[in-house]
Amino acid sequence: MPTAYDDISLAYQVVHGELTVKKHAEEFTYLNLLGDVQGKTVLDLACGEGRFSRTIKRQGARQVVGVDISAGMIELARQAEKQRPLGISYIHSDVAALGTIGSFDMVSAAFLFNYAASKEALLALCRTAYNNLKAGGQLVASINATPLFPPRNDQATRKYGYLVHSPSPLHEGDAVEYAFFTGSHAIRLFNVHWSRATYEWALREAGFGACRWQSPTVSQQGLEQHGDEFWRDFLREPNFICLGACRT
Numbered sequence: 726m727p728t729a730y731d732d733i734s735l736a737y738q739v740v741h742g743e744l745t746v747k748k749h750a751e752e753f754t755y756l757n758l759l760g761d762v763q764g765k766t767v768l769d770l771a772c773g774e775g776r777f778s779r780t781i782k783r784q785g786a787r788q789v790v791g792v793d794i795s796a797g798m799i800e801l802a803r804q805a806e807k808q809r810p811l812g813i814s815y816i817h818s819d820v821a822a823l824g825t826i827g828s829f830d831m832v833s834a835a836f837l838f839n840y841a842a843s844k845e846a847l848l849a850l851c852r853t854a855y856n857n858l859k860a861g862g863q864l865v866a867s868i869n870a871t872p873l874f875p876p877r878n879d880q881a882t883r884k885y886g887y888l889v890h891s892p893s894p895l896h897e898g899d900a901v902e903y904a905f906f907t908g909s910h911a912i913r914l915f916n917v918h919w920s921r922a923t924y925e926w927a928l929r930e931a932g933f934g935a936c937r938w939q940s941p942t943v944s945q946q947g948l949e950q951h952g953d954e955f956w957r958d959f960l961r962e963p964n965f966i967c968l969g970a971c972r973t
């Protein structure tokens with residue numbers, strides 16, 4: 726079945742490759758939270774076109790498996806693998822329907838949970854993450870429509886290459902619209918807002934131990950290139966948040 730990402734897969738790849746905020750804040754924060762992947766087995770849920778799958782494998786992971794519901798995104802990931810083989814395998818599947826395919830050291834879920842259309846759907850995604858981890862294994866995730874910072878509906882984020890549109894006041898399950906743009910490409914995404922309590926409930930219900938929330942940080946290079954003032958608005962109200970949780 727076609728998904729929203731099939732139509733924007735190429736533009737998504739370009740936009741994410743070019744946006745300053747992606748490189749210096751989002752990837753930087755996420756990869757720091759993933760930490761040392763040397764020798765580890767990693768399941769990358771909602772891998773998209775494989776940007777984190779490839780980085781994780783290049784950083785020395787022993788095995789990386791990427792999963793995504795979008796045929797277009799998986800096709801791009803497989804093309805990249807064909808052009809520069811890293812030994813990553815990609816599965817075209819809904820994470821909720823994946824079942825248990827292994828006992829991984831780590832599960833990565835970058836911008837997956839904010840696609841859950843209901844609390845039950847969120848729980849199903851968390852259960853897949855849990856069931857594919859070995860005891861002591863780590864889940865690392867990033868989330869848009871963040872439960873910790875209310876999405877901003879103003880123009881202050883234009884300088885970062887994105888705008889947000891969300892209902893005010895924002896309720897559980899509401900759609901938050903993001904427009905990301907560079908000089909040449911633009912994409913529009915809709916994510917679902919869930920509260921911090923709902924995320925923590927779903928993770929706990931799936932079996933995870935305490936959840937650790939991680940606000941974005943900016944790389945030294947990003948600070949030097951753009952200056953503290955450039956990052957001030959973003960750091961005060963970032964558009965995403967990361968979390969880590971452990972299978973006990």
Ligand SMILES: C[S@@+](CC[C@H](N)C(=O)[O-])C[C@H]1O[C@@H](n2cnc3c(N)ncnc32)[C@H](O)[C@@H]1O
Nearest residue numbers: 730771772773793794795798819820835836840
């Ligand atoms: C914003 S992209 C993130 C891709 C990649 N993790 C990254 O950070 O570049 C969100 C991805 O989640 C995928 N996705 C959404 N719901 C999914 C589900 N239930 N199962 C698998 N993939 C899903 C979409 O197809 C899309 O590729």
